[in-house]
Amino acid sequence: MTRQLRGRNAAPRRSAAQLSRGRAWWALLFIGPAGLGLVVFYLWPIIRGIYLSFQDVGPFGGETFVGIDNFVEVFSEPDLGRALLNTLLYAVICLIGIPVAMIVAVLINTKGLKGRSLFRVLFFLPVVTMPVAVALVWRLLLNVDYGVLNLSLRAIGLPGVAWLSTPVVNMVVIAIVGIWMGLGTQIIIFTAGLQGIPDTLIEAAELDGAGPVRRFVSVIVPLLSPTTFLLSVLSVIASMQVFDLIFLMIDPNNPAQSQSQSLVSLFYTRGFLQHDLGAAAAIACVLLAIILVLSAIQFRLQRRWVHYE
Amino acid sequence: MSEPTSVMTRERASVTVREPAPVATPRRTGRAPGKPLFWVYVLLILGSAVMVFPFIWEVLTSLKTLSGASSVPPQIIPDPFTTRAYTKVFDTLPFWNLLGNSILLTVIRTLGQVLLCTMAGYGFARFHFRGKNVLFIAFLAVLMVPGQLFLLPQYEIIREMGLLGTIPGIALPGLFSVFGTFLLRQFFQTLPMELEEAARLDGANEWQIFWRVMLPLAKPGIIALTLLTALWSWNDFLWPLVVSGNVNSMPLSVGLSLLTDLRLRDDALLMAGALLSSLPMIAVFLVLQRQFIQGIAFTGTKG
Numbered sequence: 001m002t003r004q005l006r007g008r009n010a011a012p013r014r015s016a017a018q019l020s021r022g023r024a025w026w027a028l029l030f031i032g033p034a035g036l037g038l039v040v041f042y043l044w045p046i047i048r049g050i051y052l053s054f055q056d057v058g059p060f061g062g063e064t065f066v067g068i069d070n071f072v073e074v075f076s077e078p079d080l081g082r083a084l085l086n087t088l089l090y091a092v093i094c095l096i097g098i099p100v101a102m103i104v105a106v107l108i109n110t111k112g113l114k115g116r117s118l119f120r121v122l123f124f125l126p127v128v129t130m131p132v133a134v135a136l137v138w139r140l141l142l143n144v145d146y147g148v149l150n151l152s153l154r155a156i157g158l159p160g161v162a163w164l165s166t167p168v169v170n171m172v173v174i175a176i177v178g179i180w181m182g183l184g185t186q187i188i189i190f191t192a193g194l195q196g197i198p199d200t201l202i203e204a205a206e207l208d209g210a211g212p213v214r215r216f217v218s219v220i221v222p223l224l225s226p227t228t229f230l231l232s233v234l235s236v237i238a239s240m241q242v243f244d245l246i247f248l249m250i251d252p253n254n255p256a257q258s259q260s261q262s263l264v265s266l267f268y269t270r271g272f273l274q275h276d277l278g279a280a281a282a283i284a285c286v287l288l289a290i291i292l293v294l295s296a297i298q299f300r301l302q303r304r305w306v307h308y309e
Numbered sequence: 310m311s312e313p314t315s316v317m318t319r320e321r322a323s324v325t326v327r328e329p330a331p332v333a334t335p336r337r338t339g340r341a342p343g344k345p346l347f348w349v350y351v352l353l354i355l356g357s358a359v360m361v362f363p364f365i366w367e368v369l370t371s372l373k374t375l376s377g378a379s380s381v382p383p384q385i386i387p388d389p390f391t392t393r394a395y396t397k398v399f400d401t402l403p404f405w406n407l408l409g410n411s412i413l414l415t416v417i418r419t420l421g422q423v424l425l426c427t428m429a430g431y432g433f434a435r436f437h438f439r440g441k442n443v444l445f446i447a448f449l450a451v452l453m454v455p456g457q458l459f460l461l462p463q464y465e466i467i468r469e470m471g472l473l474g475t476i477p478g479i480a481l482p483g484l485f486s487v488f489g490t491f492l493l494r495q496f497f498q499t500l501p502m503e504l505e506e507a508a509r510l511d512g513a514n515e516w517q518i519f520w521r522v523m524l525p526l527a528k529p530g531i532i533a534l535t536l537l538t539a540l541w542s543w544n545d546f547l548w549p550l551v552v553s554g555n556v557n558s559m560p561l562s563v564g565l566s567l568l569t570d571l572r573l574r575d576d577a578l579l580m581a582g583a584l585l586s587s588l589p590m591i592a593v594f595l596v597l598q599r600q601f602i603q604g605i606a607f608t609g610t611k612g
Binding site (some may be wrong): 023024026027028029030031033034035037038040041042043044045046048049050052104107108110112113117119120121122123124125126127128129130131132133134136137138140141143145146148151180183184185188189191192212237240241243244248251264267268271272277280281283284285287288291292295 | 345346349350352353356357359360361363364366367370379380381382383425426428429431432433436437438441444447448450451453454455456457458459460461462463465466481482484485486487490515516519540543544546547551561562563565566568569570576579580582583584586587590591593594595598601602605606608
């Protein structure tokens with residue numbers, strides 16, 4: 001942008017055009033290698049993925065056009081409905097992580113706090129931990145018979161819960177683990193947002209007699225709303241694609257396994273365990289459609305609650 | 310931590326992590342600042358406990374015996390302490406092989422992506438040619454598409470190249486990144502044109518301008534991309550699960566998941582494996598925390 005304007009102001013148009021023509025080869029050198037890879041491994045596969053969703057792919061690769069049969073097949077199975085509900089439930093619960101992250105970010109950035117960087121590291125630790133390892137640790141903590149959570153519940157006289165083998169309950173629990181795992185990232189992004197809030201605004205509120213809670217609700221929350229919006233869009237997109245945690249925390253021996261699929265675990269089952277590529281591609285297309293619709297809804301709703309200065 | 314301080318301060322100026330202004334503190338003393346701060350500590354310590362407890366339990370369990378790990382009431386302190394589970398990780402899994410694969414995959418992917426994305430980001434920021442914007446918008450559209458949509462065709466491509474079950478096959482798609490290209494383009498766009506023009510007047514060609522002038526200036530962006538790519542590559546699961554197929558090319562993330570398939574449930578073994586697999590990245594994070602945190606902040610504010 002600046003370059004164009006400057007080029008036009010600084011010199012007559014023709015010489016600017018000549019300059020850019022001489023540099024076109026360089027553009028090819030710079031963009032070419034990555035550009036080619038992105039086209040081959042990302043752009044083309046998207047087109048091919050959509051194409052595949054309308055094909056029946058034989059076990060040895062033969063493809064026949066079947067129209068929307070894959071979609072009809074996928075939609076007519078109870079699995080999809082369940083996976084869809086599970087995934088939406090997961091996504092909704094994950095949104096609770098955003099206000100939690102906001103509160104922690106404000107707490108960590110309190111003036112005069114000591115040990116700030118230690119707190120930041122502790123909250124960020126799960127972000128850099130392998131999701132497979134996270135899943136294993138939480139499986140142990142949530143074990144029905146000897147998991148710490150149930151042992152604590154029993155110690156205070158409450159019955160234990162079969163956290164991971166009760167449908168619906170397990171989605172809620174795994175979503176909470178998901179929140180735990182991603183909280184650090186959200187805290188950091190909120191911290192960056194907090195830095196955009198001018199001190200003067202908070203000091204003015206303070207002079208008007210607003211206590212910490214009042215300042216948080218009336219000044220910080222509205223001013224952070226663009227960050228909250230960004231994080232809620234990212235959170236929904238990411239949680240629609242949840243796979244690792246569900247795949248690893250609910251293993252094939254789990255009695256609730258068939259009722260505890262997410263859209264992506266269903267995609268994995270269809271595509272790589274049952275080798276039904278057409279159906280898997282159809283699921284991926286459904287996922288794309290859902291993400292686009294949910295993002296569009298969020299962008300529409302943002303007018304109601306997001307304040308830009 | 311031995312990075313030159315000038316880079317540190319420049320990074321800090323551009324994003325994140327405001328340390329409290331020292332001037333502000335005395336102004337507040339009239340309102341007894343000790344009390345709200347007390348509750349802040351209480352809440353943060355409680356929160357930190359929730360964040361750290363699983364790690365502590367992981368370490369403790371990994372040092373227990375088979376029966377100690379699942380005893381009721383629970384053993385808190387391992388009794389007796391044993392490193393049996395760690396020895397067993399190396400017996401059950403080809404651990405060194407998996408670790409080597411993870412390191413190799415992470416290094417290849419990170420180096421490739423940083424070089425290619427830096428070049429392409431620079432290209433998109435600083436050159437003009439017909440169709441550039443269309444191409445760039447097409448790439449941006451990829452960011453909205455769930456990864457599963459291109460996963461199947463990527464799998465087909467790797468299969469047709471005969472690279473299933475090989476390290477290059479797992480690494481290849483990860484060499485390219487729309488996100489990285491976008492991140493670096495944003496970065497190069499903020500750098501002043503005058504530098505480029507001055508270098509051109511001094512007779513530098515485009516590559517020299519890029520390599521000698523622009524690349525050093527884009528260091529914060531490059532560090533951010535390097536750490537994020539390394540982190541994502543180390544922890545990546547679905548793609549290597551689908552492509553690797555055999556233990557020879559598997560990274561740690563997939564190899565670790567093999568432990569859950571074992572008939573014998575050995576929690577101490579699982580915890581030892583989980584810890585050993587996560588530790589390298591946690592160690593890198595502890596050494597480079599500031600850069601990691603700034604990298605994440607970039608993705609929120611710039612990406």
